[in-house]
Amino acid sequence: MSNPAVIKLQSSKINKNRIWIDDNFGESIHIHIDDIRVDLSVQEFEKLYEDLCCTLNKLIEVEGLDFRKIDPIYLEVMLWDKLTKLKMVRIDYVNLDDMYAPFGQTMVKLSESRGVKALRGVFKEEEKRRSNHLGQTETERMAISLESIKENGYPYDNQYIVMYGDDNIIRDGQHRASCLYYLYGNIEVPVMRMYFDNYDSPNIYKYYNSKLFCFLRVAKRKISKLFKLFKIVTIKLITKIMRKIVSVLKKKVGKNVNSDIVTIFSSK
Amino acid sequence: MGEKIKDLQSINIGKSSFMIELNEGYTAEQGRVIHIQNNKFRYLLKEKDFIRLASLVMRAWSEFKYIKENKIKLKKEDSFGIRKKISNETKEKVSIISKQFEDNGIRYRVLDIQEEMITFIIHPEDIIRFIDIASTNRWKKEIHPYGSDKGYSFLYQMNPFLLYSISDLYVEIYCQLPCASLTPKKWIPLDLSIQKRIWEKDDILNSYKMCDIKCQLIYHLCWAVFKNQGFSVYEKSIINENIEVFDDKDMFDMLNSVFFKYTEILIERLKNQQYDSAILEYYSYMEY
Numbered sequence: 053m054s055n056p057a058v059i060k061l062q063s064s065k066i067n068k069n070r071i072w073i074d075d076n077f078g079e080s081i082h083i084h085i086d087d088i089r090v091d092l093s094v095q096e097f098e099k100l101y102e103d104l105c106c107t108l109n110k111l112i113e114v115e116g117l118d119f120r121k122i123d124p125i126y127l128e129v130m131l132w133d134k135l136t137k138l139k140m141v142r143i144d145y146v147n148l149d150d151m152y153a154p155f156g157q158t159m160v161k162l163s164e165s166r167g168v169k170a171l172r173g174v175f176k177e178e179e180k181r182r183s184n185h186l187g188q189t190e191t192e193r194m195a196i197s198l199e200s201i202k203e204n205g206y207p208y209d210n211q212y213i214v215m216y217g218d219d220n221i222i223r224d225g226q227h228r229a230s231c232l233y234y235l236y237g238n239i240e241v242p243v244m245r246m247y248f249d250n251y252d253s254p255n256i257y258k259y260y261n262s263k264l265f266c267f268l269r270v271a272k273r274k275i276s277k278l279f280k281l282f283k284i285v286t287i288k289l290i291t292k293i294m295r296k297i298v299s300v301l302k303k304k305v306g307k308n309v310n311s312d313i314v315t316i317f318s319s320k
Numbered sequence: 321m322g323e324k325i326k327d328l329q330s331i332n333i334g335k336s337s338f339m340i341e342l343n344e345g346y347t348a349e350q351g352r353v354i355h356i357q358n359n360k361f362r363y364l365l366k367e368k369d370f371i372r373l374a375s376l377v378m379r380a381w382s383e384f385k386y387i388k389e390n391k392i393k394l395k396k397e398d399s400f401g402i403r404k405k406i407s408n409e410t411k412e413k414v415s416i417i418s419k420q421f422e423d424n425g426i427r428y429r430v431l432d433i434q435e436e437m438i439t440f441i442i443h444p445e446d447i448i449r450f451i452d453i454a455s456t457n458r459w460k461k462e463i464h465p466y467g468s469d470k471g472y473s474f475l476y477q478m479n480p481f482l483l484y485s486i487s488d489l490y491v492e493i494y495c496q497l498p499c500a501s502l503t504p505k506k507w508i509p510l511d512l513s514i515q516k517r518i519w520e521k522d523d524i525l526n527s528y529k530m531c532d533i534k535c536q537l538i539y540h541l542c543w544a545v546f547k548n549q550g551f552s553v554y555e556k557s558i559i560n561e562n563i564e565v566f567d568d569k570d571m572f573d574m575l576n577s578v579f580f581k582y583t584e585i586l587i588e589r590l591k592n593q594q595y596d597s598a599i600l601e602y603y604s605y606m607e608y
Contacts, residue, residue, distance in 0.1 A: 054476065056499040056508050056546055056578060057602075059387060061380035066369045073380040077502075078580030078608050081384070083377065090333055094384075094606045100331060101381040104374045107329040107340050111354075111367070119378075128379035132371050185386040310462055313483065316437045316490060317465050319401030319552065320543065 055079050061186070062128070108135075116141045116244075121210045126224040129183050137249040143212065144245050149238040151213075151229055152221045158269055159221055159254070163238075167230025170194055197227035198234075206232055212244035219253040322346050322353060331356075342367075388604045394596055395550030403554045404435035413489055414438055418528035420457075426450050429518055429531040431497075431539060437490040441518055441531060444479055444495040451482075459484040459491065471505055478509045497539055499578065500547040511577035514538060533562055534571050542578060544595075545602060551595040559590055566590060581608040 057077035064071050072084045081097045083090040092100065105119040112119075112135050122131065153165035162168060171194065184193050200208060206228060213225030222229055225243075232241060322344035329340045341355040345366075354370040356363045365373065414433060417440075421428045427443035442450050454461070463469045464483040474480045479495035496509035497518060509515060514535060521532035530536075540558055544551045551559075565571050566587045576583045582605050589598035 054508055055580065056510075056542065057502050059502050061383045061387075062376045064372070064376055066365075066372050071373060071376055073377060075384055075387070076580075077602070078582040078605060080608060081380075083380075085373075092333070094608055096333070097381060097384065100333075101378055103329050103331045103340075104378055107331075108371070108374060110326075110328045111342060111371070124375070124378040124382040128375040132375040133368065135371055136368060185390075186383050188386070310485075312436070313462060313465060313490060315401055316434060317401075319403045319434065319554070320432075 059186075112138060114138055114141055116143070117246075118210070121212075123211065123224055125183060125185070126214070130223065134246075134248055137251075138246060139249060140247040142245050142247075143242050144215075145240050146215070146220055146243050147238055147240050148229060148233045148236075150220050152219075153226050153229070154221070162222070162229055162233055165226065165230060166190075167194065167226055168233050171198070171230055171234040194227055194230070198231045201228060201231045201235065207242060212242060214244050214246060216246050216248065217251050217253060218245070221254070322350075325352070328354075340370075388606055391600060392549055392603045394599060395548045397550070397553060397556075400548075400550075400552040400554075403552075406433055406435055410435055410438075410489070413486075415527045417486075417491065420453060421450070424449060424453055426453065427519065429522055429529050429535075431494065431531045431536065436488070437492055439492040439494065441494045441497065443519065447479060447493075447495055450493065454484055457486075459486050462490065464492070466507070473506045475501070475506055475508045478507060481507075497535060499542040502546065510538065510542065511574070513577060514574050517574070534565055534568070534574060537562060537565060537571070538574055538578070541575075541590075545599055549599060551599075556593070556595055560593065563591060581605075 055076040055078070059075045059077075061073045061075055061081075062071075063073070069086050070084070074082050074084075076082060080091045080093060083092065102120070108119040109117070117138070119127070148162055151162040152159040153162050153167065155164075155166060170190065181190065184190065213229050214223045215221060216223055223246075229241075232239065325342040325344060327339055327341050331338050331340060336358060338356050338358050338361075341357065343353050343355055345351050345353050350366065352367040354365045354367055356365070410433065414430060417438065418428065418430065421440075421442075426446040426449050428446075429441045430438065431441050432439040462483040462485050464481045466472050466481060467483070468474070468480045472480075478498070481498070482493040484491045484493070496515055498507045499510050500506075501508050518531060518535055521535075522529040523532060531539075537559065540555045544555050566575075572583060572587070575586065579586050579602070582602055585601060585605070586598055589595070589601065
């Protein structure tokens with residue numbers, strides 16, 4: 053029978069092939085490609101990671117790029133499909149005030165980014181994103197970044213904030229940039245610029261400073277909030293009506309667990 | 321065949337070595353391809369697909385390290401409900417219900433007795449007969465808090481949990497000894513050897529058949545490690561009272577089918593009553 057302690061580390065599809073990698077606690081790590089399975093010990097898994105870093109270094113072969121220094125989350129979420137077009141990387145120096153961070157569908161200055169606002173306590177982010185570790189909230193990730201910057205400084209272990217081309221949009225390292233800004237204000241920091249074939253800076257970045265654009269952005273946010281509220285109220289009303297209908301029509305035992313049962317199971 | 325461009329890296333899987341090799345594609349449209357091969361086996365991927373696969377494996381490693389380094393939050397002992405002392409009346413009810421099962425040819429074992437609830441394991445082949453008995457006796461079917469109605473899935477053809485109320489007593493029914501999966505809201509049956517043992521061994525107590533103590537211990541241990549991520553007072557006491565059982569080879573084999581290479585460490589922690597460590601170290605265990 054299967055190991056009860058199995059955690060899916062990654063899963064995806066490559067063309068029509070299902071790929072998934074799981075950790076079977078105490079037993080082994082499994083890499084599945086459809087019906088093929090490879091079993092690895094923890095040591096073999098770590099070695100495979102290192103070998104794949106070396107493989108990508110030799111495959112992509114861009115001077116200054118070392119896959120051991122690239123965040124695997126950033127690689128898997130954003131970078132992997134651009135690598136065949138990567139031509140050059142270089143280290144550059146940019147003021148934090150000149151950096152832009154993605155904010156929903158737009159870009160904002162780093163000083164106005166979600167990261168900096170969260171650090172200043174403007175709001176708490178409990179969202180779990182695909183760009184974070186499994187089960188990790190934004191708040192937890194930010195806390196780890198802040199701790200790391202305080203302890204190790206920046207850049208740590210040759211891992212840089214990443215930008216594409218000559219624009220100043222942060223592609224990887226928003227948390228670190230936010231923490232640096234929060235701790236030190238507007239300082240100049242080294243970043244890694246990646247140059248790809250046929251890369252164009254997003255147009256939206258050019259219109260950032262336009263007052264009309266700012267007004268439209270704020271209006272869009274407010275309308276979106278109102279729409280969400282309307283949706284919630286409507287859904288609640290419909291749910292209430294449906295529940296009443298179901299309870300009248302169904303003779304089956306209700307979906308609510310008896311409160312006595314809840315108490316008994318709490319001692320289990 | 322596309323021309324070889326260069327060898328990229330050799331990798332080892334167990335005792336087998338493979339070379340990751342970059343080649344020209346078979347056609348111009350195909351682009352470059354990667355061979356992962358040795359002299360007995362070859363797996364071919366387009367360059368971009370290989371990069372995708374590599375990125376998934378590399379991220380998986382990063383997630384693995386994060387999970388092992390990130391301490392889980394243990395459920396504290398004082399957050400568990402209190403188990404009431406079992407009255408003679410409840411023991412009498414267990415006997416009555418058990419006798420009903422026996423009279424109707426239903427194979428059963430009593431797994432757990434609480435003052436308000438009895439947990440039975442019914443042989444999967446007798447479950448239909450049990451449902452008939454429950455219906456005939458007008459036992460009220462309840463929603464099980466960890467059952468199908470609450471969104472839980474039962475894997476590997478496991479029978480879903482059942483819950484009935486008989487006046488002021490609840491009767492919980494399993495057909496297999498369950499274990500909560502780490503994948504949320506999923507139950508799996510413990511190893512087949514453990515399931516077989518339930519029906520091969522029993523402890524006759526009063527006039528009903530209790531589940532063999534080793535099966536009981538495994539059940540409570542799995543509940544603590546996988547479901548609650550914490551030991552309740554009751555679980556600690558039942559383990560302490562039966563600690564010598566953990567020296568048996570049988571018990572080791574059963575635990576090994578669940579905890580694998582962590583088994584020896586687990587037994588040591590339990591013997592030293594280091595319950596929190598037993599769980600924390602399990603979730604951060606990497607020596608396999």
